[in-house]
Amino acid sequence: MCDFCLEGDPISFVSAVNCANPTLTGVNVDGGFAEFIAADANGTVLLPDGISYEDAAPTMCAGYTEWSGLRRADAKPGAKIAVVGIGGLGHLAIQYAKAVGYHVTAVTRTPVKQELAREFGADDVVDDGAALKDAGGADVLMHTSSSHAAVVDAMTGLKPWGKVAMIGIATDEVALPAGPVTFQSYQIIGSAHNGTEYLVEALDFVARGIVKPMADAYPKERVGDAGVCQGSWTVLGGLPQAALAVR
Numbered sequence: 001m002c003d004f005c006l007e008g009d010p011i012s013f014v015s016a017v018n019c020a021n022p023t024l025t026g027v028n029v030d031g032g033f034a035e036f037i038a039a040d041a042n043g044t045v046l047l048p049d050g051i052s053y054e055d056a057a058p059t060m061c062a063g064y065t066e067w068s069g070l071r072r073a074d075a076k077p078g079a080k081i082a083v084v085g086i087g088g089l090g091h092l093a094i095q096y097a098k099a100v101g102y103h104v105t106a107v108t109r110t111p112v113k114q115e116l117a118r119e120f121g122a123d124d125v126v127d128d129g130a131a132l133k134d135a136g137g138a139d140v141l142m143h144t145s146s147s148h149a150a151v152v153d154a155m156t157g158l159k160p161w162g163k164v165a166m167i168g169i170a171t172d173e174v175a176l177p178a179g180p181v182t183f184q185s186y187q188i189i190g191s192a193h194n195g196t197e198y199l200v201e202a203l204d205f206v207a208r209g210i211v212k213p214m215a216d217a218y219p220k221e222r223v224g225d226a227g228v229c230q231g232s233w234t235v236l237g238g239l240p241q242a243a244l245a246v247r
Helices: 013-018 053-073 090-099 111-119 129-134 148-157 178-183 196-207 220-226
Strands: 080-084 103-107 124-126 138-143 158-166 187-190 216-218 233-236 243-245
Touching: 053 090, 053 138, 053 158, 053 187, 053 196, 080 090, 080 148, 090 103, 090 111, 090 138, 090 196, 103 111, 103 129, 103 148, 111 124, 124 129, 129 148, 138 148, 148 158, 216 220
Parallel strands: 080 103, 080 138, 103 124, 138 158, 158 187, 216 233
Antiparallel strands: 233 243
16 A cells, blocks of 8 residues: 555545555456456445435445535535536536535526426526526535536625535636635635545435436446437446446
Protein backbone atom coordinates (compact mmCIF):
# COMPACT_ATOMS: atom_id res chain seq x y z
CA MET A 1 0.00 0.00 0.00
CA CYS A 2 1.16 3.56 -0.71
CA ASP A 3 1.56 6.32 1.90
CA PHE A 4 -1.83 7.83 1.06
CA CYS A 5 -3.68 4.52 1.40
CA LEU A 6 -1.99 3.85 4.74
CA GLU A 7 -3.67 6.98 6.11
CA GLY A 8 -6.91 4.97 6.16
CA ASP A 9 -9.19 7.55 4.55
CA PRO A 10 -12.62 6.46 3.23
CA ILE A 11 -12.48 4.77 -0.17
CA SER A 12 -13.73 7.20 -2.79
CA PHE A 13 -12.64 9.02 -5.94
CA VAL A 14 -10.16 10.84 -3.70
CA SER A 15 -8.49 7.49 -3.07
CA ALA A 16 -8.33 6.75 -6.79
CA VAL A 17 -6.72 10.12 -7.55
CA ASN A 18 -4.17 10.01 -4.74
CA CYS A 19 -3.18 6.33 -4.61
CA ALA A 20 0.27 5.80 -6.13
CA ASN A 21 -0.82 2.64 -7.97
CA PRO A 22 -4.62 2.35 -8.06
CA THR A 23 -6.48 -0.63 -9.51
CA LEU A 24 -9.60 0.78 -11.16
CA THR A 25 -12.01 -1.66 -12.74
CA GLY A 26 -12.97 -0.51 -16.21
CA VAL A 27 -10.28 2.20 -16.20
CA ASN A 28 -6.85 0.62 -16.01
CA VAL A 29 -7.89 -3.03 -15.59
CA ASP A 30 -10.60 -5.06 -17.31
CA GLY A 31 -13.62 -6.46 -15.50
CA GLY A 32 -16.40 -3.88 -15.76
CA PHE A 33 -18.68 -6.48 -17.34
CA ALA A 34 -17.33 -9.51 -15.46
CA GLU A 35 -19.73 -11.87 -13.73
CA PHE A 36 -17.49 -11.95 -10.63
CA ILE A 37 -14.73 -9.64 -9.44
CA ALA A 38 -12.44 -9.44 -6.39
CA ALA A 39 -12.92 -6.28 -4.33
CA ASP A 40 -11.58 -4.75 -1.13
CA ALA A 41 -14.16 -5.53 1.57
CA ASN A 42 -13.73 -1.99 2.95
CA GLY A 43 -15.21 -0.64 -0.27
CA THR A 44 -18.30 -2.85 -0.27
CA VAL A 45 -21.70 -2.75 1.43
CA LEU A 46 -24.55 -5.22 1.70
CA LEU A 47 -27.56 -4.59 -0.53
CA PRO A 48 -30.65 -3.98 1.60
CA ASP A 49 -33.68 -6.25 1.35
CA GLY A 50 -36.22 -5.17 -1.23
CA ILE A 51 -33.86 -3.62 -3.79
CA SER A 52 -33.40 -5.08 -7.26
CA TYR A 53 -30.08 -5.23 -9.09
CA GLU A 54 -31.61 -2.95 -11.73
CA ASP A 55 -32.24 -0.26 -9.10
CA ALA A 56 -29.07 -0.94 -7.12
CA ALA A 57 -26.78 -0.46 -10.14
CA PRO A 58 -27.40 3.26 -10.77
CA THR A 59 -27.61 3.89 -7.03
CA MET A 60 -24.07 2.52 -6.66
CA CYS A 61 -22.74 5.44 -8.66
CA ALA A 62 -25.23 8.20 -9.47
CA GLY A 63 -27.36 7.83 -6.35
CA TYR A 64 -24.30 7.53 -4.12
CA THR A 65 -22.76 10.58 -5.79
CA GLU A 66 -25.83 12.78 -5.35
CA TRP A 67 -26.66 11.77 -1.81
CA SER A 68 -23.02 12.24 -0.75
CA GLY A 69 -22.98 15.69 -2.33
CA LEU A 70 -26.19 16.68 -0.59
CA ARG A 71 -24.81 15.50 2.74
CA ARG A 72 -21.54 17.32 2.19
CA ALA A 73 -23.37 20.56 1.41
CA ASP A 74 -24.96 20.27 4.88
CA ALA A 75 -27.90 22.53 4.10
CA LYS A 76 -30.18 23.65 6.94
CA PRO A 77 -33.68 22.11 7.30
CA GLY A 78 -36.09 23.71 4.86
CA ALA A 79 -33.31 25.03 2.63
CA LYS A 80 -33.79 25.67 -1.07
CA ILE A 81 -31.83 23.29 -3.29
CA ALA A 82 -31.30 23.92 -7.00
CA VAL A 83 -30.34 20.99 -9.24
CA VAL A 84 -28.50 22.09 -12.38
CA GLY A 85 -28.77 19.48 -15.13
CA ILE A 86 -31.51 16.85 -15.19
CA GLY A 87 -29.98 13.59 -16.39
CA GLY A 88 -28.53 10.43 -14.87
CA LEU A 89 -27.34 12.39 -11.83
CA GLY A 90 -29.88 15.19 -11.66
CA HIS A 91 -33.05 13.08 -11.68
CA LEU A 92 -31.80 11.35 -8.54
CA ALA A 93 -30.60 14.58 -6.92
CA ILE A 94 -34.15 15.94 -7.12
CA GLN A 95 -35.57 12.84 -5.46
CA TYR A 96 -33.02 12.68 -2.64
CA ALA A 97 -33.43 16.37 -1.84
CA LYS A 98 -37.22 16.03 -1.78
CA ALA A 99 -36.98 12.89 0.36
CA VAL A 100 -35.43 14.86 3.23
CA GLY A 101 -37.76 17.84 2.97
CA TYR A 102 -35.91 20.44 0.92
CA HIS A 103 -37.58 22.79 -1.55
CA VAL A 104 -36.18 21.77 -4.93
CA THR A 105 -35.80 23.83 -8.09
CA ALA A 106 -34.63 22.17 -11.30
CA VAL A 107 -32.55 24.27 -13.70
CA THR A 108 -32.66 23.11 -17.32
CA ARG A 109 -33.45 24.63 -20.71
CA THR A 110 -34.60 21.36 -22.29
CA PRO A 111 -38.42 21.06 -22.44
CA VAL A 112 -38.54 17.27 -22.08
CA LYS A 113 -36.24 17.44 -19.04
CA GLN A 114 -38.37 20.19 -17.55
CA GLU A 115 -41.33 17.81 -17.65
CA LEU A 116 -39.25 14.99 -16.20
CA ALA A 117 -38.08 17.25 -13.37
CA ARG A 118 -41.69 17.88 -12.39
CA GLU A 119 -42.42 14.16 -12.51
CA PHE A 120 -39.49 13.50 -10.18
CA GLY A 121 -40.88 15.99 -7.67
CA ALA A 122 -39.27 19.36 -8.37
CA ASP A 123 -41.23 22.20 -6.76
CA ASP A 124 -40.12 24.68 -9.42
CA VAL A 125 -38.50 24.37 -12.85
CA VAL A 126 -36.57 27.28 -14.40
CA ASP A 127 -34.43 27.94 -17.47
CA ASP A 128 -31.43 29.74 -16.00
CA GLY A 129 -29.90 31.65 -13.10
CA ALA A 130 -31.96 34.79 -13.62
CA ALA A 131 -35.17 32.77 -13.47
CA LEU A 132 -33.85 30.92 -10.42
CA LYS A 133 -33.32 34.25 -8.66
CA ASP A 134 -36.85 35.38 -9.56
CA ALA A 135 -38.20 32.10 -8.12
CA GLY A 136 -36.64 32.82 -4.73
CA GLY A 137 -33.07 31.66 -5.26
CA ALA A 138 -31.21 28.71 -3.79
CA ASP A 139 -29.13 28.03 -0.70
CA VAL A 140 -27.31 25.18 -2.46
CA LEU A 141 -26.60 24.56 -6.14
CA MET A 142 -26.03 20.92 -6.96
CA HIS A 143 -23.81 20.72 -10.05
CA THR A 144 -25.03 17.60 -11.88
CA SER A 145 -24.50 18.99 -15.37
CA SER A 146 -22.03 18.23 -18.16
CA SER A 147 -21.58 22.00 -18.50
CA HIS A 148 -19.68 24.14 -15.99
CA ALA A 149 -20.97 27.22 -17.79
CA ALA A 150 -24.56 26.27 -16.93
CA VAL A 151 -23.65 26.09 -13.25
CA VAL A 152 -21.83 29.43 -13.30
CA ASP A 153 -24.92 30.95 -14.92
CA ALA A 154 -27.13 29.39 -12.23
CA MET A 155 -25.03 31.11 -9.56
CA THR A 156 -26.95 34.28 -10.49
CA GLY A 157 -29.72 32.77 -8.37
CA LEU A 158 -27.54 31.67 -5.45
CA LYS A 159 -28.46 33.34 -2.17
CA PRO A 160 -25.90 35.02 0.13
CA TRP A 161 -23.70 32.47 1.98
CA GLY A 162 -24.83 29.90 -0.60
CA LYS A 163 -22.91 26.78 -1.56
CA VAL A 164 -22.09 25.17 -4.90
CA ALA A 165 -21.62 21.40 -4.64
CA MET A 166 -19.36 20.40 -7.54
CA ILE A 167 -20.51 16.90 -8.52
CA GLY A 168 -20.94 16.78 -12.29
CA ILE A 169 -18.01 16.30 -14.66
CA ALA A 170 -17.56 18.63 -17.62
CA THR A 171 -14.78 19.50 -20.03
CA ASP A 172 -15.26 23.27 -20.27
CA GLU A 173 -13.29 25.56 -17.97
CA VAL A 174 -14.85 26.96 -14.79
CA ALA A 175 -14.89 30.76 -14.85
CA LEU A 176 -16.20 31.70 -11.41
CA PRO A 177 -17.54 35.21 -10.81
CA ALA A 178 -14.87 36.37 -8.35
CA GLY A 179 -16.83 39.38 -7.05
CA PRO A 180 -19.97 37.51 -5.99
CA VAL A 181 -17.94 34.60 -4.58
CA THR A 182 -16.12 37.03 -2.29
CA PHE A 183 -18.82 39.58 -1.47
CA GLN A 184 -21.62 37.02 -1.02
CA SER A 185 -19.38 34.60 0.92
CA TYR A 186 -20.13 31.70 -1.40
CA GLN A 187 -18.57 28.28 -0.80
CA ILE A 188 -17.45 26.02 -3.65
CA ILE A 189 -17.47 22.43 -2.41
CA GLY A 190 -15.98 19.44 -4.16
CA SER A 191 -17.69 16.13 -3.50
CA ALA A 192 -16.44 12.62 -4.32
CA HIS A 193 -18.64 10.04 -2.54
CA ASN A 194 -17.16 10.87 0.89
CA GLY A 195 -17.53 7.46 2.55
CA THR A 196 -19.41 4.19 2.20
CA GLU A 197 -21.83 5.12 5.00
CA TYR A 198 -23.49 7.44 2.48
CA LEU A 199 -23.82 4.59 0.01
CA VAL A 200 -25.68 2.61 2.69
CA GLU A 201 -28.05 5.54 3.17
CA ALA A 202 -28.53 6.08 -0.56
CA LEU A 203 -29.42 2.41 -1.10
CA ASP A 204 -31.87 2.49 1.82
CA PHE A 205 -33.89 5.31 0.23
CA VAL A 206 -34.23 3.23 -2.94
CA ALA A 207 -35.01 0.00 -1.08
CA ARG A 208 -37.85 1.78 0.75
CA GLY A 209 -39.27 3.09 -2.53
CA ILE A 210 -38.66 6.74 -1.67
CA VAL A 211 -36.18 7.23 -4.53
CA LYS A 212 -36.54 5.47 -7.89
CA PRO A 213 -33.77 5.42 -10.53
CA MET A 214 -34.89 5.77 -14.14
CA ALA A 215 -33.33 2.77 -15.88
CA ASP A 216 -33.64 0.50 -18.90
CA ALA A 217 -32.49 -3.13 -18.56
CA TYR A 218 -30.72 -5.02 -21.36
CA PRO A 219 -29.20 -8.51 -21.43
CA LYS A 220 -25.41 -8.61 -21.63
CA GLU A 221 -25.61 -9.90 -25.18
CA ARG A 222 -27.04 -6.53 -26.24
CA VAL A 223 -24.33 -4.39 -24.72
CA GLY A 224 -23.83 -2.63 -28.07
CA ASP A 225 -27.49 -1.64 -28.23
CA ALA A 226 -27.46 -0.40 -24.64
CA GLY A 227 -24.51 1.87 -25.30
CA VAL A 228 -26.52 3.97 -27.73
CA CYS A 229 -29.92 3.91 -26.02
CA GLN A 230 -31.51 7.19 -24.93
CA GLY A 231 -32.66 6.15 -21.46
CA SER A 232 -31.42 7.69 -18.24
CA TRP A 233 -29.49 4.62 -17.16
CA THR A 234 -28.95 1.20 -18.68
CA VAL A 235 -28.46 -1.92 -16.61
CA LEU A 236 -26.87 -4.86 -18.39
CA GLY A 237 -27.63 -8.41 -17.41
CA GLY A 238 -29.10 -7.42 -14.05
CA LEU A 239 -25.64 -6.98 -12.49
CA PRO A 240 -24.73 -3.84 -10.51
CA GLN A 241 -21.21 -3.70 -11.97
CA ALA A 242 -22.72 -3.57 -15.47
CA ALA A 243 -24.43 -0.20 -15.20
CA LEU A 244 -23.90 2.44 -17.88
CA ALA A 245 -24.75 6.12 -17.62
CA VAL A 246 -26.06 6.90 -21.06
CA ARG A 247 -28.05 10.09 -20.74
